[in-house]
Amino acid sequence: MRYAALYQYSNGQTSDAISVHDLAGRICAFHPDVGAYNFVPVELDPEVSLGHLKYERDRDSPYEGPFRVANIRYDKTLNRCWTRFVCCKELMHVFDSAEERVDDRNKFLKLMKEFESIPMKADISPMFASELSAEWMAVIVLCPKRLRDVLRPQWLDKTLSNYDVALRLKIPEVTIKSLMDDYYDTALAELLEK
């Protein structure tokens, strides 16, 4: 399954707020490398991290062959909008390419150092770049074009505030500025090729 297929599913729904569980279920049904998912609230330091993905083989699986589970942990103090956004962003990493995946020790250590140093664009690894792409993937799948086309004119003429849009979509208010930016169309076009 490609990201484009998940986006088309989201864009084909009729509701304002897209269910993250529905997206995860869709991925499990159609992505050959994802057998199951879990969203687990844990105690984290939200100053450092709001959540993470640990995508791993299920050793207890009764199925033959690899059965991988997307285990997504999120800070249990997050409100619903943030929980949905953090979980959705981490879920988007099931679409990571082979070079974007952190699947060995050296890649893990490199990514962790990049969180610390935040390198310049030309120097970032594919693993770190995918952290940024996944945020856009989450924003767009939670507000596909059919919804944005309705909301944006009202946001531009100030009929709707950032808060109003966030409330409709059930996503964090801080994402709305990006969502309404012209770059949305560029990001969408690029991600549909992914």
Place this chain on the structure above:
Amino acid sequence: MSNELDRAANALFPSTGNSQVGNVKFFRGRRREITAEQMAEQLNRADAQIRAGECKPNTNIDGDLTA
């Protein structure tokens, strides 16, 4: 290597080469300046809570989306 980073790397990717992990990614927190050690500690912390049975999956993070 630092303690937390070393512990996380060893848990994810043991030197035996028998890793079960296919990907690990993070959502940054509110503070811009963080260390690799602090980020690794978040993973270790979550693993410990889950191993201890303190956390169960949430089967309805969306809640009522019509509300």
